[in-house]
Amino acid sequence: MDAVEFKSIDQRPTILWIGCSDARVAETNVIPGTEIFVQRNVANQFSASDPNTAACVAFVLNLPSVKEIIVVGHTHCGGVKACFDTAKGDPPGLHPHLLKWLEPLQRLANSLVTPGTPLQTVIKANVVQQMANVRAFLTTLPLEGRQIAVKGAIYDIENERLDYV
Ligand SMILES: [Zn+2]
16 A cells, blocks of 8 residues: 555444534544544434435444444534424524435424423434434344444533533
8 A cells, every 4th residue: 555554454443433423523533542433414313214324334244343333412413403493493494405314303303392491402312312213223133143232422512521321
């Protein structure tokens, strides 16, 4: 190899990170020094019917080093805030692709938001929902006894802290 010298030919990630596209929540900043397989998208969504996110989780079958899948939400998430504001009757006017992408999250927000609900409630519920979605999808995969933990966490941007839910 010419310009780049690789440490290893094989990747051996221990974690599959399902996080938000948000620039402030890059997995290599949050968990530095760890080899991580990554799926990031707006508002850290996972759906078995979305080929992108589902393919990333299915790819773990090819990565025996992966021991856990972690869904990571974060404070001040623009995607969650958009659904939160829409549920409060103040929709931000999103591009049709974003509206489509966020449909499941919008349904979740609509079911939770009352006048006193804080944004953080929806951020946490979103992580919990995506964990459930990942767990359900894992049951459809031929894991052959392999144990993969599914965890959830919220990254606090102000405190630079990762809190497990
Ligand atoms: Zn976000």
